[in-house]
Amino acid sequence: MFSTLIELRNYGQQAVEAAKYIGQGSAVTSDHLNRSPITVQYPYEKILSSERFRGRIHFEFDKCIACEVRVRVCPINLPIVDWILLKDIKKKQLKSYSIDFGVCIFCGNCVEYCPTNCLSMTEEYELSSYDRHELNYDQMALGRLPLSTSQDVSIQVVSASTNQQSSEFVG
């Protein structure tokens, strides 16, 4: 008789626990029902990059003074700066410039320390390639400004902060 009462009490406790877990699970499910889908249908949809996003580096050849500061601040001594010294005017002349984005860790040090602000980080992140050597950008490739995601008429922009899709195609 006594053991039956204990069993009944345990059974009651387990039933209460089970009901609690079902309630918690239902609360989580109903919470997700009110949310927008989080899947981005890339490449037809893209998330807008944040303002300080560190994407592919843009380089302005005319502003560079070949000081090589960025080579010293780069944690992996990455950029190749090729220059000649113009002895008559005692000035360096930049010949070529390259960054290998297959190795770059996008830390932003070079952009931070460049004395002439000829480097900037863009919102471009689509750098995949079948040949890693194609990721070694010369000054021509580095000088190209990427098309802004918000200006690309072929895609739908998704806001990263709210994850709400814009109601219409941008452009």
Ligand code: SF4
């Ligand atoms: S730090 Fe700036 S100015 Fe100096 S070599 Fe690099 S890109 Fe050119």
Ligand code: SF4
């Ligand atoms: S972003 Fe960082 S790793 Fe890449 S080139 Fe600049 S300093 Fe080097």
